[in-house]
Amino acid sequence: MDVSCPRSGSMLKVWTKLKVVKQGLKELHHKDFAKLDERIEGLRVDLGKIQTQLAACPTDSNVQQSERECSETLKKFLHIQESAYRQKARIQWLQVGDSNSKLFFSAMKERIAKNTSSLIGVDVGVVRKGKQLSATDAEMLVVPISDAEIDAAIKDVYEAVKEFFRTGVMLKQVNNTSVTLVPKIQNASCVKDFRPIACCLVVYKIISKILTARMQSVIGKVCYSRKYISPRCMIKVDLKKAYDSLEWPFLKTMLSELGFPVKFVNWVMQCLYSVSYSIMINGCPTKPIPANKGLRQGDPISPYLFSLGMEYLSRCLPALADNPEFSYHPRCKKLDLTHMMFADDLLMFSRADESAVKPLFDAFTKFSLASGLEANLHKSEGSFPFRYLGVPLTTRKLSFTYCKHLIDRTVARIKSWTSKFLSYAGRLQLVKSVRFGIQLYWCQIFVMPKKVMKEIQRICRCFLWSDTDAKSRKASVSWEQLCFPKSCGGWNLKDLTVWNKAAVLKHCWALALKQDRLWVRWIHAYYIQHRDFWTIPIPNGLTWSSRKIWHNREVFLQANGVDQFVQAGKFRIQKMYKFLHPFGVQVGWKRLICNSHASPKSTFIVWLAVQNKLATKDRLISWHLNIDGTCGLYQLESESLDHLFFSCSYSKEIWRQVLIHLGVTRAVLPWQEEVQIAVKRSRSKKKKACKYSIAFIESVYCIWLQRNSKVFRDHVDPVKAVVSNIMFNVECRCQ
Incomplete structure (x- = not known):
């Protein structure tokens, strides 16, 4: 694509091309990705009709070809739908999926409602007829990308970046920042109720990162480096709107006084002077609003510029040692400590009397007048214990009460989702994220109270087995085993105490x-x-x-x-x-679980089944529950794991038909023998063996679903429908 620009300038050329690409992407979306749900539903109906024809005429090659094409198209659009829902839902903790578009769709609706935005669908249908690409042309389009192609594609970006460093001029359109307002509370109405999320353009970020990399190599030579200490007595100062309040002339003076070259200072200041903001309100940007002070949260260079601004205060405070009125904190004199900073959190130390505190206050006032930064008095007062950088600072033993915030955060995350949308595998993934992610920071600082660790473990255990944080039913597998690696029969959870x-x-x-x-x-x-x-x-x-x-x-x-x-x-x-935390011995069926390409929710059920941990009726009776012990599917014999898989006539017929689809001609064997065969097949990396393992896992899962459906809803699907669903899942997971 070649776009001529009558006005000179590489930046303007890149900007114009980006606008053309944006229009092309819009057209592509409207033609190929609009109304996904309706397309998928139509393809499902078409596939059902074709499969009915195929059942009547299984040797018809035209029907077979139509079935393959329709199936491939349906799988493609299902993958696109899941990917779209996953991105819109922004569920970061779910790394492996069950194609659970219902979960993603629910989360997406919640985000849309919370952010008061709306979606607009466009009805566009396109039918293509006529010439098609030749095989040679089609193959040329998918050959591996070369370095030369990449260089040619981004050559204009190279020129735009070099033009900035050559001329020192930033095109305002390149430095326009889109700001999305995310509500902090429900029914937000005031500016303070929103959290601004800024998005800088890629061309600007490249320029900013180049400046940041150069500044990073020298900033340690001019900045105060004393950090990370927790004295028992301090003055806590919270800076009001720290990034938003920093004055640009002050930054320019600091850069010059610290010895940065004039040319480099001009580059940095041009990145600030050319800033403008477009506020996204319900998806619509406002006209660009010019800025006259402050730094952006999403700009790579902002943390370094803020640190250089705070260097002014860092140099004022050590000079207090020469002030006869100032006295060090008793535990800070040996190291000449007067303050500690982490981003916009400031702690200052001195002896606890008015004559020693006044010089600190005077030094901060001088810094405030020069930089534009002010203390937030409402957040700058308190007493022990108080929170600093997210953790409690206390002179006493870390108690359960001090850690209540950590437990509340865990419960809040757990209560966000219920079993209505999450399978066992989904809950397990969330437990991994919540347990380890939330407490990670605390556990690297403190020796946590055992009561806190046990409470977090109890909450997660209850959620995993009962989808609630309150009370757990009997756990199918011990928590200790869940902490083993997969090869040893566990799920690789971390033992928090260890x-x-x-x-x-x-x-x-x-x-x-x-x-x-x-x-x-x-x-x-x-x-x-x-x-x-x-x-x-x-x-x-x-x-x-x-x-x-x-x-x-x-x-x-x-x-x-x-x-x-x-x-x-x-x-x-x-x-x-x-x-x-030494691990246990490896289990014989580890490859069936570890190497599985089946859906995680199915794999989890098979993991329970191979250990005889499913809640079959014989096990429920052993727990002294007063229930009918006959088979949940046909109620002819007592229900046990060996009967349910695959001695029951219903499950036996399902597995027999699945074996036929896999091209396996043998009788259905007892459960333990079928497990051994599946484990043996799972050791091979061939597609046929992979397909067999997936089919075994999906069959066990679907049979268990049908058993539960019969027990709790008195409904069971026909064998043909279950087998069709199993084989469809197998084909999808084999991709």
């Missing part, structure tokens, strides 16, 4: 090696004092959390040193976790 201990041992390693971190230097300066960390008694005056870290050093002594847990100069928590 992982917490492994993570905290990283602090012991840092103290022993005297790593160049401020908190390590602080501990050595006030407590270790040139003694050996491994042999020194636990010092008096340590906080509860520090004493807990000290107690855990015995693990290294039992492991004969730390070398086995270090790789490339870094302590590996996973290595320590494996040392503290």
Whole structure:
């Protein structure tokens, strides 16, 4: 595509081409991807009619070809539908899917309602007739992409970026930022009720990242580097709208005074001066609004510019040492500590009297007048315990009450979804995400109370087996087994208590090696004092959390040193976790579960079945439940796992017909023998063996669904319909 630009400039050329591409993408969407649901429903109806014809005339080659083409088209559109729903639902925790478009569609509707936007469908139908591409032309379109093609495609982008660094001029359209307003609360109406999410253009981000990379290599040489320490007495200052309030002239002065070249300063300031914002309101952008101060959250260079702005304060505070009225905090004088910063969170330290605090206040006031940053007085007051960077700071033992926020977050995430939309596999995936993701940050800082770990485990266990956080029915498999690797019969969940201990041992390693971190230097300066960390008694005056870290050093002594847990100069928590949590023996059926291409929800049911952990009636009776023990499908014999798979006439006929579709000519065998055959087939990577394994897993799952449908709704589908559904799933999963 060649777009001529009468006005000179590589940036304008790229911008014009992007507008043409945008129009082409709109046309492609309208012609090929509109009204997906109706297309899929129509294809399902067509496929059913063709399969009926095929059943009547199984040798008709034309009908066979029509069935293949319709099936392939349906699979393609089902994949497109799931992908679209997944993106719109923004479910980040679900890494592997069951084609659960119902879950994604529900989440998507919730997001649309919450964000008060609407969707518009366009009815466009296109029928193509006439000439088609030759086989040679078609093959040419799908050959591997070469480096030369990529260079040719983005040559204009290269020229646009180089033009900026050559001229120092930024095209305003390139630096226009789309801002989406996401409501923080329901029925949001005021500006403060929305969270702005900015999206910068790719061309600008390339320019910004180049500047960021160059600045990153030198910023450590001019910025105050003392971080990460938690003194017991401090002044907490919260900066009001920190990114939005920083004055541009102040930033330009700071860059110049720190020695950045004039040309580099002009590049950076041009990135700021050319900024404009288009606010997306219900999907419609406003006219560009020019900015006159502040930084953008989504801009790669913003954190570095903010750090350079805060460097002004970092240089003002150490100068207080020469002020006779100022006195250090008693535990900060040896390291000359006056403050600590993390982004816009600021802590300042001094002796707790008015004469010592006043110089701190004067220094901050001077910084505020120069930079435009002000303290948020409502958020800058409090007493111990209080939260800092998401975790509680307290002078006492970390109690269950202090960790209530962590438990509440876990419950909130769990309650967001119910079994109405999630299978066992979906709940398991959410449990993995919630359990490990939410507590990860806390567990690397504190030795967590055992009561907290047990409560989080209880909540997740109840949700997995009963889709609620309140009360669990009898668990089918122990939690300890779920924490085993898949090869050992588990699902590779993390044992939180063990992982917490492994993570905290990283602090012991840092103290022993005297790593160049401020908190390590602080501990050595006030407590270790040139003694050996491994042999020194636990010092008096340590906080509860520090004493807990000290107690855990015995693990290294039992492991004969730390070398086995270090790789490339870094302590590996996973290595320590494996040392503290040895796994069980491998199970014989591991490949059936680990190598399966079947849907996760089906695989989970088979995982239960091969261990005889499904809630069949014989097991329910063993739990002293007063129920009828006959088969849930035909109620002729007692229900057990061996009867349900595949001694029951209904399930036996389903598996017999599936075997015929797979081209296997043999009788249906008892459950244990069928499992052994499926395990043996799962060891092969050939497509035929893969197809067999998927068919076995999907058959067990569908039979279990039919059994539950008969027990709870008194309905069972015909064998033919079940087999058709199984084989359709097999074909889809074999792609």
